[in-house]
Amino acid sequence: MADKNKTENKNENKDKRGKRLIRQIDRTFVPENTLALWHLGQESMVVKGSGMIAYIDPYLSNSIDEQFGNSPRNFETPISPELIGHADLVLITHDHPDHLDPVTVRAMAIASPHATWICPAPVVPQLAELGIVPDALIGARAGDMIDFRDMRITPIAGKHEEFKTDENGNHLFLGYVIELNGVKLYHAGDTIGYEGLVEALRPHRIDIACMPINGRDWKRYQDNLMGNMNFREAADLGVAIGADLLVPMHYDLFAFNTENPSYFVDYVHHTYPHQKFKLFAPGERLMYAAEESDEELELGDEE
Structure with missing residues (x-):
């Protein structure tokens, strides 16, 4: 019995969810030229x-299934939104409910009243209706850079x-290039x-490119499920823009x-064997340290 309890406690400590995950985010020290990421x-x-x-795009409830049915989550949310009292910034890419979730927004607006959105x-009026005060709202426009504290957002x-x-x-669907702590994330x-996307992204010298891979097809389009890049297109785009990590x-x-991520891995x-x-895994943390640029390496060689 003692050995069984030890195993259960060990597994419980590894499983970062809820308050444990919040504590991990709070306590994670992030050095210079580094980002900590949780998916x-x-x-x-x-x-x-x-x-x-x-x-970014926090969908942390089961509201879609509760409203429409036949849309249960494949796994529980790693964090309940009412626990998130530490958010400084929330970025929403568009108004579909798995990206702008009314339940999550309302809960985070209460738990993190100091956050900027x-x-x-x-989409600004929709967030205002959900309780985000005007002074905390910034409407983003494609190509117009936003400076928020030490973060630059394009x-x-x-x-x-x-x-x-x-x-x-003004575009209703956006992505964001985020420059923070010496790292650039898309x-x-x-x-x-689409034509021009590579040219828009390549000058930013992206370190981390986070991209959808679920694809699109006629049946989903008929069901009003708007499509995205598939696994090949996402990988090709990431390589074309020179991203270090996909x-x-x-x-x-x-x-x-959904899509089978093994297709992405195999492709x-x-x-691209060197990519x-x-x-x-849900709730997993990654510490990403930016590599030195070619100019920095050459300068170091000269010294």
Whole structure:
């Protein structure tokens, strides 16, 4: 019995969820030129660096299934949103409910009242209706850089099957290039590849590219499920922009709109054998340290 209890305690300590995961995020020390990342499922991520904690597209409830049915989560949320009292910034890529979840937004608005929220400019009214005060809201426009404390954010237009804009030409689907603590991360949101995307991203010299791989097809489109890049397109895009590390997303949470990540692994392994990638378990942490640039290496050789 004692040995069994020891094994259970050991497994429990390894399983970072809920308050344990919150404590890990709070206590994680992030050195210079480093980012700490946690993947929470679907496209939900936590980013920490320079003393800041940012959440991206947090879907941390079961609200879609509760509202529409036939949409249960494949795994429990690693964090309940009412526990998140440490968020400095929340980024929303678009208004679909697995990215802008009303239940999560309302709970985080109460738990992290000091947080700033960034979303596509046309989506600002929706967040305001969910309790985000105007002073905490920033409407993002593709190509217009946003400086938030030590973070620089460049919104990138997303083409979620198609481009969608409001009457002022502001895109409803965005990705974000985030520059923080010497690391550059691209969170694509929901998008397919399109002409000009590589050219928009390559100058940023992306370190980490987080991209959907669930793809698209006629049946899902008929069911009003807008599509994304597939595993080949995501890998090809990541390599084309020169990303150091590729992170696939949007393949794990809903049985009706998923993909087998082993296809991504197999394709990268055989097509780009030197390309680094990372598959996350829900709630898993990654510490990413930016590599020295060619200029820094050459300077070091001269010294």
